[in-house]
Each structure stands twice: as structure tokens, then as C-alpha cells.
Amino acid sequence: MNARLLPFVVTCGIFVLAYGLAWLQFPAILSTRVIGNLLTDNAYLGIVAVGMTVVILSGGIDLSVGAVIAFSGVFIGVMLRDTGLHPYAVFVLLLLITTLFGLAMGAVIHLLEMPPFIVTLAGMFMARGAAYVLSIDSIPIRHPAIEAIQSAYWLMPGKGRLTLIAGLMLLTVAAVTLLIHRSPFGTRVMAVGGDARTARLLGVDVGRTTVAVYGLSGFCAGLAGVVFAVYTSAGYSLATVGTELDAIAAVVIGGTLLTGGSGFVPGTLVGVLIMGLIQTYIVFDGTLSSWWTKIVIGMLLFGFVALQKGLVQLRSRKGGGRRRARRQSAQGRAAA
Amino acid sequence: MKNLTAYALFATTALAALPAAAETVGFAQIGSESGWRAAETTVTRQEAEKRGHDLKFADAQQKQENQIKAVKTFIAQGVDAILLAPVVATGWDQVLQEAKEAEIPVVLLDRQVDSSEDLYLTAVGSDLEHEGRVAGEWLVQQVGDKTCNVVELQGTTGSSPAIKRKAGFEAGIAGHDNIKITRSQTGDFTRTKGKEVMESFLKAEGGTEICALYAHNDDMAVGAIQAIKEAGKKPGTDILVVSIDAVPDIFQAMAAGEANATVELTPNMAGPAFDALEAYWKNGTVPPKFIQTESKLYTQADDPQAIYESKKNLGY
Numbered sequence: 026m027n028a029r030l031l032p033f034v035v036t037c038g039i040f041v042l043a044y045g046l047a048w049l050q051f052p053a054i055l056s057t058r059v060i061g062n063l064l065t066d067n068a069y070l071g072i073v074a075v076g077m078t079v080v081i082l083s084g085g086i087d088l089s090v091g092a093v094i095a096f097s098g099v100f101i102g103v104m105l106r107d108t109g110l111h112p113y114a115v116f117v118l119l120l121l122i123t124t125l126f127g128l129a130m131g132a133v134i135h136l137l138e139m140p141p142f143i144v145t146l147a148g149m150f151m152a153r154g155a156a157y158v159l160s161i162d163s164i165p166i167r168h169p170a171i172e173a174i175q176s177a178y179w180l181m182p183g184k185g186r187l188t189l190i191a192g193l194m195l196l197t198v199a200a201v202t203l204l205i206h207r208s209p210f211g212t213r214v215m216a217v218g219g220d221a222r223t224a225r226l227l228g229v230d231v232g233r234t235t236v237a238v239y240g241l242s243g244f245c246a247g248l249a250g251v252v253f254a255v256y257t258s259a260g261y262s263l264a265t266v267g268t269e270l271d272a273i274a275a276v277v278i279g280g281t282l283l284t285g286g287s288g289f290v291p292g293t294l295v296g297v298l299i300m301g302l303i304q305t306y307i308v309f310d311g312t313l314s315s316w317w318t319k320i321v322i323g324m325l326l327f328g329f330v331a332l333q334k335g336l337v338q339l340r341s342r343k344g345g346g347r348r349r350a351r352r353q354s355a356q357g358r359a360a361a
Numbered sequence: 362m363k364n365l366t367a368y369a370l371f372a373t374t375a376l377a378a379l380p381a382a383a384e385t386v387g388f389a390q391i392g393s394e395s396g397w398r399a400a401e402t403t404v405t406r407q408e409a410e411k412r413g414h415d416l417k418f419a420d421a422q423q424k425q426e427n428q429i430k431a432v433k434t435f436i437a438q439g440v441d442a443i444l445l446a447p448v449v450a451t452g453w454d455q456v457l458q459e460a461k462e463a464e465i466p467v468v469l470l471d472r473q474v475d476s477s478e479d480l481y482l483t484a485v486g487s488d489l490e491h492e493g494r495v496a497g498e499w500l501v502q503q504v505g506d507k508t509c510n511v512v513e514l515q516g517t518t519g520s521s522p523a524i525k526r527k528a529g530f531e532a533g534i535a536g537h538d539n540i541k542i543t544r545s546q547t548g549d550f551t552r553t554k555g556k557e558v559m560e561s562f563l564k565a566e567g568g569t570e571i572c573a574l575y576a577h578n579d580d581m582a583v584g585a586i587q588a589i590k591e592a593g594k595k596p597g598t599d600i601l602v603v604s605i606d607a608v609p610d611i612f613q614a615m616a617a618g619e620a621n622a623t624v625e626l627t628p629n630m631a632g633p634a635f636d637a638l639e640a641y642w643k644n645g646t647v648p649p650k651f652i653q654t655e656s657k658l659y660t661q662a663d664d665p666q667a668i669y670e671s672k673k674n675l676g677y
Contacts, residue, residue: 051438058437066430163519165451165475175455257425259451261519264425304427308434311387311417315427 032280032332033292039325040299047302051309057185059305061178064191067301069094069253069265071194071294074272074279075201076245078293081276082205083238084218084285085141089130089148090246091268093123095261096156097250102164102260112170120247126152127243131236145239149269156262163261166254174255190252195294197248201241202290214238218285275300278325282333299325384642385415387435388444388631391472392423394517395550395580396608396677397628401471403676405444405631412635425449432456436463442638444631445481446470450521457481466641470630472521483637483648485630489525490532492624492656496603497533499622499658500573503601506539509572512562513545514555514585516577523547526577526605543570548581555581559588573601579611579623586619597621607659609672615665625657628675 048055064071073090080087097119104115126148134144177189205211213234216224225231254260279296281288303321307313386409393399402418409416417440419431425448435443436459443460445467447453457480460467469484500511513530516523527545534540544562548555555576562571574589574596576582582604589596596602596619604611607625614620637648659668 053438056437059434062430062433062437066426066433069426161518162524163449163451253426256455257429257452258454259425259449261425261449261451263518266424301430304430305434308387308417308419308431309438311415311419315420315422 029287030289031336032329033289033295035332036278036280036292036295036299036329040295040302043299043302043306047306047309051306054305054309057181057183059185061181061185061187061191063298063301063305064194065186065188065256067297068188068190068194069249069256070268070271070275070300071297072197072245072252073249073268074275074293074297075198075290076242076249077269077272078276078279078281078288078290079201079205079214079238080141080242081273081281081283082218082285082288083214083235084221085134085235085238086145086273087127087130087148087239087242087246088142088145088269089126089152090242090249090272091265091270092149092152092156093126093243093246094250094253094265094268095263096152096159097123097247098166098254098257098260098264099156099159099164099262100260101251101254102166103159105166105168106164112168116251119251120244123247123250124240124244127246128236128240130243131239134239135232135235141239153262159262160260161262163259163263166258166260171255171258175258190255193248193252197245198291198294201245205290210234210237215286218287220286271300274322274326277329278322280329282337283330383413383415384441384638385417385438386442386444386635386638387417387419387431387438387440389419389421389428389431389435389446391421391428391446391448393420394423395578395606396610397578397580397606397626400608400628400675400677401446401630404628405470408629408631408635412639414635421448423448425452429456432467433459436460436465439463440465441642442482443467444470444634446630447472447474449519450475454480466638468634468638470634471626478650482641483634483650483652485634485637485652485654487626487654487656489522490529492605492626493526493529493531494533495529495624495656495658496526496575496605496622497530499660500540500575500601500603501534501537503621504540504572507572509540510543510566510570511540511573511575512559512566512571513542514548514558514574514576514581515545516547516550516581518547518549523577530575542575548576548584550578550580552580552584555584556588557584559585560592563588563592563594571600573603576602576604579604579606579608582620582623583610583614586614590619595619607657607668607672608677609669609675610677612659612665612669612672615659615661616669618661622658622660625655625659627654628677630654 100119101115104110130144130148134141174189178186181187213229216229217231217234221231275296276293277283279292303318307315388405390402421428428448443465453474453476457476461480466482468482471486546558548558574585582602586596589600602620603622605624607623611620611623633652640646
């Protein structure tokens, strides 16, 4: 079997196993209602985590996304309240802003050769600050067009609802999966994430790829912001604090290597669903502290990091003798 | 036809028998950001146990997205009623509509939502604005005609207690131009933030300029008292301290003379909520849309030590 897909298979296995165990205890958990909820409730997280997957595949990180989601909600709320613009026009404007914001961060990272961690941390503060400047109060978002989106769902057998925003999330996952695993852009992202210097030698435009990756993440964060605003019908500057970390956790649980260059986009969706399942289980149980969610996710993260480490070592033992020799000689040169 | 009547008969008897059986009630709690919140959780659990209901508890960790998830999961699980203490007032239309369609009554605890009234059964709470007014009126009585600059520690930005306790206090001191709110900032309902913000108030204003502190909850007041002491001032004497909630720690501070007054927000919101639900289950009695609890003022004259003893085991 392809070693690259092994973490994905493990993630799926854990999800099915966990769902099975939960089902043995609470038969009602296996209903289309719960599945519909899992997809709808985590739609924003799924979209933002997919963007994060691309960033991490390129060897970077984007800490700004949680703040961008909060900014998006407040922006939509303020624009709908204070201007006569139609929600769709506001959405397009917002996606433009967040995409440009992502592109700008990508440009700073590439041109000034700054660590993505710092640049996107600054981006996080700026976006959160901008949200507060727009409004510190929670703004209700009400418009016939938005109500139409909210009440658009396909009633599955068993009264479960597959909502439009859940569909949008699945569509995003599918589109980015094709982009990363079936297009030249995806190959470039993988190359940059694997080893930027080698990628450059192979003729990959590292700068353009880096900028595009952060632009894509900004776009996904904006889209997640739209979904979150529709989901909560409110814009609130305190919303989605720490969502960037949830997204990173989902990416890692989904089998993407944190150092970049290796992973599988649909795994991230399964990672998101595992996190949602834990929360659902805790509510079904009704006696456990909800903070167990964090503990279980922490344990899963540890497990996956260990698994990845093992896989990487296995691979380098199998076919990486040459690469190791090269690294050693490079170290020798550095020492001299 | 005969069959149908039998079914109908069976259904009615089954329905009539329901209230006697244990009901499953989902409780979507905000989190445990303050001692009061923890006590509300404890008292709700006690009330459910006393009445023989099965309580499913979900802590939203201060996040609306978690709370929406919890309520939707309760609906999927098919509980008999949902108690909801909403994190923020906005954004509940969809999920309340879903509960209504599933015919699950929702009772709001302690905080309001801006959704239409027919989406929930009733709301139990204190009149938040009234609490603020009681605190304001106490201060008016206390200072008389003296000039008094008040600093205010607000609750979580955008939450309904923060908005209404602010408005109520302002209404309470209205018409008394000698009392002015000179600084007002959020302390997020927490002790540490209350202390931090008070420190910045003291630095900005200079200790002698502040005559009273009004905090939207006791926890922030307790943090602020610490800050006042560290600045070399005497809380309760140099700076009057009035806050809302009446948690045990503030009674201890009152007994020590470091706090002056508190307005009680009773943690027993679940009692009236269960009363309303039981009546509703039994014969469909629809309660009024708002059930108000009492807002009692406590001062240093009320034997704070004794009240501390009686409250400390409530789980604050």
C-alpha cells in the first residue's frame, strides 16, 4: 500500500471504530440527524482546515484564520446593517478582502524571508483588532437572502438535514483535493513543502507558489467566515478564538505531515469529523466534562505525531540512504 | 376505525402517564467563567435529581458554536426539554426553530435571546437592568451630595448582562450630577481581568480620583479589591465597592470591610424552570414568557459572615 495513504487509512479506521463504540452505547447516535449535524456544525471548521492543509503541505502555517473568520462575521454584519448592499455582493467583497489579506501575508513571508509563524501571528492580531474596531458588540445578521441560505437543506431519510453550508464544505474539500492531488499547482505545493531549495533547482517558482498558498488560505478563511456568519446569524468579534489551532489539529489528525510535503486533503475532513464526534459523544453522555474533548484531541495529536515520526524513519531507512548521506555531508560542510 | 380509536386512547393514556416517568432534560450551559455560573450548574443538577429528572449537561466553554452544537445534539437525541443559558443574545433563530419543529420545549436560563418569543417556552431570569439600578440607587444613597467619580468593570462585551447592568446602573444614578462614571472597560467577568483592568484604572486616574467601583459581577470586584490593596488604598473605605451576583467570596470581603454591597442574582434558575416545564408536560400549561427572580441587596449590615457560611457549600 502507498505509505502516503497509511495515515489517512488509520484516521478513517479510528473514526469508524469510535463511531461504532459510541453507537453501541447510544444507538441514536447513528442517525442521519447526527450525521447532518456533524457536517453542518463543523462546516466552517472543515473549510478553514482545508485551507490550512494546503498551507501546511507547503511547509508553512497560518495562524490568522480564526481571527479572519471573526472579522468576516463582523464585516458582514456591519455592511448589511449600514449599507444597502445585497448579501451576495458583501460576500464577494469580503472574499476579495480576505484573499488579498492572505496574498499580502504570503508576499511578506516570501519577499522578507520571514517565518510564516510570525507573519501570520501579526495577521491574526490585525484581523482580530479590525473586527473589534468595526464593532465590539455582537451584531445580528438578518436578511431574506441569508434566511434562504439557512433554510436550504436536503431532508435525508430519518429527518437528518444536509444543509447548504454543509454541501459547500464538501464541495470545497472536493475542489481542493483535485487542486492539490491532480494539478500542477498541487505538485508545486508538495515540492515547496518537501524541500524548497530542491524545488527551486527543479524550476518551481517558490515565491509565486507561497503567495498563492496563503491567498488560498485567506480565501478559505473568508468562506468559512461566510459559513460561520450564516450558521450563527451573527457577527461577533470574540467568536472563533483558537479555531486556527483546531484546524491545525484536524490537519495533523487527518494525516498531513506538519513539516510539509506529504498528506492527503480528504484526511483533514475526517480529522474534523473525529473532533465533532468526540463533542457529540460527550453531549450524548451528558455527564462528562466537555473539556475531555481537548484531552482526547491532545492524545490523538500525540498519537499521530508519533505515527508520522515512525513512518518517516521507516521511509528513510528503506530508500533514503542517499538523502541521509547528502544531509551528513552538508552538515560536515557547515561544521567546517 | 375501531383500531384508530384504540390507538388514540392508547396515545392519550401514554401521554397522560408521561409526567410521572423520569424526563430527560438537556442543559446547555455557557461554561464556568464565574463562581456564580458554577453554582447555577450545581443547583440545576440538585434540582433535577430532587425531581427525578435525568439531566444531560453540556458545557460550551464560552463559545456559541459549541452551544449550538450541543442544542442540536440534544434535539437529535430526542430529549424532553432543553435548558439553555445562551452565551450571546444573537443567532439562535435557526436552532430554536429546529427545536420547535421537533416539539421540544426550550427554557432560557438567566440570559435572553433576540429571537422571536414563540420559539421558546419561557425565560427564567432576574431583571438584569433592575439589578444595575439597585446597585446605582445604593450608591446614590451612600454618597449623598458629595462628588463621586465611579469606575466601572463591565462584563463580557456584547453579553446581555453587561449591556443591561450598565444601563440599569446609569438609570440608578441618573439625575445625580455629582456621580459620574469616569472610566468603563470590560473585565470579561473574570477575577484576573478585573484585577488587570482595575490596575490600569488606578494608574490612569490616580488613586485619589476614584470614589467608587461598580463591577458587573463579584468575581471582577474581588480581583479589583486585590488591585486596590496593592496600590496602597483601602477598598471599602477609600474606594467604595459595589457589585452584583452575591457569591460567597464577596461576603467574606464584606465581612473584612473590603466590599460594601452586592445585589443577589440567585443561582436557582432551574427551580422555576422545572416548575414551568412540569406544568407544561402535565396539562400543557403555557407559562408567561418571562419568569422573574428576586434581586436582593446585601450590605455589610447583613451579617456577611453568616451568609458566607450558608452559601459556601453551594458549589460557587
